[in-house]
Amino acid sequence: MSTTLLVIATIVAATLGVGVGYLSTRPTIHRLRKELADAAWQLTHDPLTGLLNRTGLRTVHATIAATSDPQPLIVMLIDLDQFKEINDTHSHDAGDDLLMETADRLNRLAHTYGGTVARLSGDEFAAILPVGRHPISDIADRFNSVIAAPVKVQADSGPVAVTVTASLGIAAVASTDPVQDIALHRADTAMYHAKHHGGDRHVLYTPGMTMPDRERRRGPRLRDLRRDQRGSVE
Structure with missing residues (x-):
């Protein structure tokens, strides 16, 4: 409006x-x-990190789909494993410092592969990359590595170095596939398998893969809670 x-x-x-x-x-x-x-x-855009938000990511994907021939894409969903502990231990300001540094690292790395990255919500990020000459597993390893490097944050007691890892879900899709219902959905499913197996790893979506049993995950997903409250998924 x-x-x-x-x-x-x-x-x-x-x-x-x-x-x-x-x-x-x-x-x-x-x-x-x-x-x-x-x-x-x-x-x-996300006001904290300056990255694209979910709307911005959809816009980028729509542009790729509309302005080029169909091409294979890597869609990656990235969820930090111990972010809540950082907030609880060192304050929300420290958590914001961690998110901003992580965003910068992800953004620089995504650009080296000709891709883009977005912050979807909280400690959840997503990336869209063209399929190039680098194996997907090598790309994912680099994303895991840059996230796991120590970050200096400003805690209530002063500067402190913290370390987090991430669970990565990866889907190889066509640029013409719907970003929400196919690309991000598949990456989300794979990400929860990475989380289910302890985090600090990546999982590639394979045909027929489904969500781990809800009771075996660490609590319900935010989108599940939204669905329970509103009757539909955002």
Whole structure:
């Protein structure tokens, strides 16, 4: 709604400029354009890390699907294993420091493979990469390694180095496959198998793979809770 209002305001300002002179309305037009750009950025990006959010990731995937021939893609879902312990032990500010550093590392690594990364929620990230000459397992190992490197955070007691690992679920899909219902769903299933087997590892989705038994996971997934509360999955 706010974006629509800004578009309307820009058109009105431009129209006024025709009648009363462009120079007198130019500051208003520039301001409205900047507000529109800021609003568009906020719709597609995570404010803490600056990465794409879920909407931004969908936009990137839609662009790939629409502007190029069908191609194989690697879709990776990344869930930090001990993030709650960092928050509980060192404060939420320390957790934010960890998320921002992890985001920077993932972003740099994804770019080396010509891909992009997003923060979906909390300590959950996703990446979309083109299938290149590097084996998927080697790429996944590098993602696990950069996440596991120590991170210096600001705890209540002062600077401290913390270490986390991650569970990675990977799906090899076509660029024309729906990102939510196929790509991320398969990567999510594989990720929970990695989590189920202790974390700090990656699992590649294979045909027929299903979710581990819920009672054998460490509590329900957030999307399961949302479904129970609202009757549908977001």
